[in-house]
Amino acid sequence: MMPDLEIYAATVLGAFGATLGLLGTLIAVTVWQGARARVRLARAEAAFGSPVPERPFHG
Amino acid sequence: MHMTFWDHANPTAFMRLSGAVLPWVSGAAGICLCTGLTWGLMLTPPAQGFGASVKVIYVHVPAAMMAINLWLMMVLASGLWFVRRHHVSALAAKAAAPVGLTMTLIALVTGALWGEPVWGTWWAWDPRLTAFLILFLSYLGYVALWRAVPHTEAAADLAALLCLVGSVFALVSRYAVLFWAQGLHQGATLSLDRAEHIANVYWVPLVVTIAGFVALSVALVLARTRTEICRRRIDFLQERARRA
Numbered sequence: 349m350m351p352d353l354e355i356y357a358a359t360v361l362g363a364f365g366a367t368l369g370l371l372g373t374l375i376a377v378t379v380w381q382g383a384r385a386r387v388r389l390a391r392a393e394a395a396f397g398s399p400v401p402e403r404p405f406h407g
Numbered sequence: 408m409h410m411t412f413w414d415h416a417n418p419t420a421f422m423r424l425s426g427a428v429l430p431w432v433s434g435a436a437g438i439c440l441c442t443g444l445t446w447g448l449m450l451t452p453p454a455q456g457f458g459a460s461v462k463v464i465y466v467h468v469p470a471a472m473m474a475i476n477l478w479l480m481m482v483l484a485s486g487l488w489f490v491r492r493h494h495v496s497a498l499a500a501k502a503a504a505p506v507g508l509t510m511t512l513i514a515l516v517t518g519a520l521w522g523e524p525v526w527g528t529w530w531a532w533d534p535r536l537t538a539f540l541i542l543f544l545s546y547l548g549y550v551a552l553w554r555a556v557p558h559t560e561a562a563a564d565l566a567a568l569l570c571l572v573g574s575v576f577a578l579v580s581r582y583a584v585l586f587w588a589q590g591l592h593q594g595a596t597l598s599l600d601r602a603e604h605i606a607n608v609y610w611v612p613l614v615v616t617i618a619g620f621v622a623l624s625v626a627l628v629l630a631r632t633r634t635e636i637c638r639r640r641i642d643f644l645q646e647r648a649r650r651a
Contacts, residue, residue: 356460363517367466374509385637396644
C-alpha cells in the first residue's frame with residue numbers, strides 16, 4: 349500500500365532508493381570482505397601455525 | 408594480579424567480545440530500520456510547506472548524523488592511537504571510514520534530491536552543504552591515505568593526523584547553521600527544546616530510524632574492524648614465515 353506522494357514521488361522514492369542501494373552495497377562489500385579475510389586467515393594458519401599477535405602491526 | 412582496562416583491550420579480547428555482540432547489534436539494526444523506514448514512508452502525513460517530501464527526512468537526517476558522529480568516533484580512536492598506541496583503535500578508525508563515507512554520500516545525495524523541489528536547486532554553496540562536501544572529501548582523503556602508505560604504522564599515524572585536522576569540518580558540518588545565520592539549510596531537526604521540536608507524528612519514527620542507523624553503523628564498524636584484525640594476522644603470519 350503505497351501512500352500518495354503527490355508531486356514528490358520521484359524525490360521521496362529516489363532518496364529511499366539511493367539510501368537502500370548505497371547501504372546494501374556497503375553491507376554486501378563488508379560481508380564479502382570479512383568472509384574472504386576469514387578464509388585467507390584459515391589458510392595462513394593451516395600453513396604457518398596460529399599464534400595470535402597482541403600487536404597486529406608487528407611481525 | 409590486578410588487570411586494567413588496557414590489559415583487556417587487545418585484538419583477542421576484541422574478537423571475542425565483538426563476535427558475541429555483533430549478531431545482536433545487527434538484529435537490532437534490521438528491526439529498527441525496517442520499522443522506522445516503513446513507518447516514515449507509509450504512515451506519516453504530508454507536512455505544511457514540505458508536502459510529502461518531508462518523508463526524505465527519514466533517510467537524510469540519520470545519514471547526516473552518522474556522517475558527523477562516525478568522524479568524531481574516528482577522532483577519538485585516532486587520539487587513543489596517538490596516546491596509547493592501541494592498535495585496535497587505529498584499525499577501528501580505519502574500519503569506520505568507509506561507513507562514514509557512505510553516510511556522507513547518502514546525506515549529500517538525499518539532500519540534493521530534497522533541495523530541488525523545496526529550494527528550487529540541487530546544490531547551493533550554503534555553509535552546512537559546503538562543510539558536508541569538505542567532510543566527504545576528508546573521508547575520501549582518509550581512505551586514500553591508508554591505501555597509499557605501505558607501512559601500516561606510518562599509515563595509522565598519518566591517517567590519525569588527518570582525522571584530527573578534519574575534525575574541524577565535522578564540527579563545522581554540525582554547527583554551521585549556528586555559526587552563520589545565512590544559507591538555505593534549516594536548523595537542527597531534533598532538539599531537546601520542546602518548542603523547537605518537530606511534531607511527534609514525525610519525531611517518533613525518526614528516532615526509531617536514527618536508532619537503526621546507529622546500530623547499523625556500530626555493526627558495520629565492528630565487522631570491518633574484525634576483518635582488519637584478520638588481515639593483520641595474515642600479514643603477521645606471512646611476515647614470520649618469510650623471516651623463518
